[in-house]
Amino acid sequence: MANPPTPLPGARDLFTLDRTTLQLNHGSFGAVPRPVQRAQQAVRDEVESNPMRFFSRVAIDRVEAARRTIAEFLGADPDGTALVANATTAAQIVSDSVALAPGDEVLVTDHGYGAVTMGLERACARVGASVVTVPVGFAATDDEIVEALVAAVGPRTRLAYVDQITSPTALLFPVARIVAALRALGVATLVDGAHVPGALAVDVTALGADFWLGNLHKWAYAPRGTAVLTVAERWRPSIQPTIVSWEAHRGFPGAIEWQGTLDYSAWLAAPVGIEVLRDLGWAEVRAHNTALVEYGQRIVAAALDAPTPGSSGVPMRPIPLRPGLVDSQDAALALRARIVEEIRAEVALSFWQGMGILRLSAQVYNTAEEYERLAERLPALTKR
Template sequence: MTVPQPPEPLPGARLLFSLDPSVSHLNHGSFGAVPIAVQRAQQRLRDEMEANPLRFFTQGLVDRIAHARRHLATFLGADPDGTALVGNATAGVAVVLQSLGLRPGEEVLTTDHGYGAVAFSVERECQRTGAVSRTLPVPLDATDEEIVEIVRAGLRPGRTRLLIVDQITSPTARLFPAAAIVGVARERGVPVLVDAAHAPGMLPASVASIGADFWVGNLHKWAYAPRGTAALVVAEPWRERIQPLVVSWEQHSGFPARVEWQATLDYTAWLAAPVGLFTLRTLGLDRVRAHNAALAAYGQRVVGDALGVAPSHLPEPGGPAVAMRLIPLPPGLATTLEAAQALRARIAERLAAEVSVAAWNGRGWLRLCGQVYNTADEYDRLAIRLPTLLAQG
C-alpha cells in the first residue's frame, strides 16, 4: 500500500531552533524545543534579573506576570482571572488535588491512558487523605461515544470526588472527547480535571468551550514557550478554594496570584512565553498544525511499514489533527517501564534518533511526533535502521 506523501516543509523553520543537526528529534511531545528568538528573550530577562535582583523581584514583577498570563490565557480561550501560571501540568494537577480536601472513602477516578506522574500524584494524595484511586480501562480503539459511556458507567455520584481525563493522552496519543465527558460528569455532580498537557499550540480548541472545573496545559511543548510554563484554569466556583503548594507573600491576594507567586522562582520563562506565541503565529497557526499532523502520520506509516505493521493495525486514536502517532512494537519488546526506557536510550545512542517508547497494557509502543523542524528523511532513516536494532533484542 502506498505511503502518504509528507507535507511540504515550512521554509526556514528548521533554522528557528538550535537543535543538534546530527540527531533526529522525533519526540517533541516530551520536552518540546524552544525557538532561538524565545531563548534570547528569556536570556535578556535573566540578564535584567541578575543586573539588579532586588529591583527585578520587587518593582512590578507581579504585574508583569499578570500581563503575560493575560496574553497566554487569551490564546488558550480561557478567562485570565481564572488562570494561574504554573511550572507544568503535573504541578497544576497537584495544586487541584491538595485543594479538594479529599476525605476517607471518597475517590479520584482516572483512566488507564493517564500520565504516570499524575497517577503518582493521585496515589500520594489518596494515601495522605484516606481517599481511594480507581482507574477505568479504555480500549485504544474505543469510539468517542464508547469512551463517554465507559465514563458514564464508571461515575459514582456521592463518592467520586474528582474525575481526571486527558485531552490528548501521553502514552497513547489518544484525543479524548473532553467536552462530552465533562457534560456527562456535570449531570452527575462530579467535578472534572482535564489534563491537557499536549493541547496548547497543537489543537485550536478553546478551554472555555470544554467547560471543565479544572483544566491544565503545558505551553512549553507545542506553543514554543520556555520550559516550565503551564496554565491552570479554574472555574469560578472553585477559585477561592484553590491553595498553592507553598504559601508566599501573595497568599492574601487570592487566586491566581497566590498560586503563581513563589518568591525567588525564576519567572523569566513565563515572561518570555508570549514570544513563543508570536513565533507560532508568524509561521501560521493553521499551517503549523496541519504540517505537524501530516508529518507525524507520514512517519507512522513509513516506520510501521518497515516493522511489518499493516496499515489497518496502525492506531489513529487521535484523529488527523494530532501531531503524535503510535506504532506497536513487536510482541515482547518494551513491555515494562524499565524495558521501554532502555529501548528509547538504545535508539538514541545507536540511531541518533530521539523517540518516545512506552509500555501500555502489556505492549510496547513507539510514539513519533511531527514538528516544523522535522523532515521526511528523518523518519525514512529511522525506518531503514530500526528493524535491525529491534531484531538484536
C-alpha cells in the first residue's frame, strides 16, 4: 500500500476547525482559511462603517472586479460569468431561463445532484416538458457514459444536465466529450462543476458548454455563498434573474449579481482564497489531496472489506457499503449521526441506487492518522 503524502508545511494551521473531530467531509461545505475569514470580516466592517457609501457607490464595481479575478482563475469569459450564491442557484437560473415547450425533454443522469434535478423537474412541469433520467453504472467507462447519453437523445431533447464531478458517487465524468457529442446532436448542455474550482484544472471557455456552474467555497477556499454561473454568448440575452432588482436593465451578468442589500462580503473575499491556494502551490495542493484521499479510501475500504472505485485526480473518493447496511436516505443520515457521536468523525453518507455510499474527502488540513482512526473504529460500528 502506497504511503500517504507528506503534509504541506503550515497548511493545517490556516484553518480554525475543531481538531477533536475528524473533518473528513470537506466536499460538502468546505472550510475557510484564516486570511479569507479576515478579508470577509474587513468587508463587513467597511459596510457597517458607511452602508450608504458601500451599497450606492462601491459595491457594484467591487463585485465586478472580484468576478473578473474569479473568471480568470476558471478560464472563463468575465462578461459571460455571474457570481451567485451557490451551484443550485445557478442551475435554477438556467432552468427558469431556457425556453421549454410541451413535449420537450431534459436529460439528467442518476448521479446528478438532487436539488438541481428537482429544479429541472419543476421547470418541466410548468410547461408540460419532461425529465429523462439516464442510468450510468457505478463502474461505467468514459465511452459507456458518453454512449448512454447520446443514446438517450431524442427529437425533443433540448437540454442535458451532467456533472463534472458527481456529488453522491465522487466520479469524474468526461464532460468535454459529452459536450462535444451532444452539441453535434443540437442539444444544449448544463455542466455542473460544483466540486471543480480548486479541485481540478479547468478551462471553462475551452470546454464549450452552453452553461457551466461551480462553487468556490468547496475547494477554492472562498467563503460559503460564492459560486459562478457561466453562459455561452448566444444564451446571455435570455438569462433572467430569479429576483428582479434595480439593476435588471444591465442584463447578464449584472442583473443576476445585484440583489440590493445582499451580503456581498463572501464574493469580495473570494479572490483572497485563490491567493491562499496559489501561495500554497495549487499543483501541490491537488497532488496532496488526491494522494491522501486515495490512501484514506484504501485503508477504510480494506477495514470494511469494501471495493475502492473512483477516478484519479479527484479529492473525494466513494466507498460502497455492504448490502443492507443502509437501505434508505434516512438510514444513511442515521448512520452518519452515529459516526459523529461515537467516532467524532464527519463524513458524507448517501443512499444511491439501492446502496449506501460513504464519501471521503481530503484537504490540506487532514492527516493520514485521521483516516487510520476512522478505519480502526468504523467496522465495529457498522456490524451492529
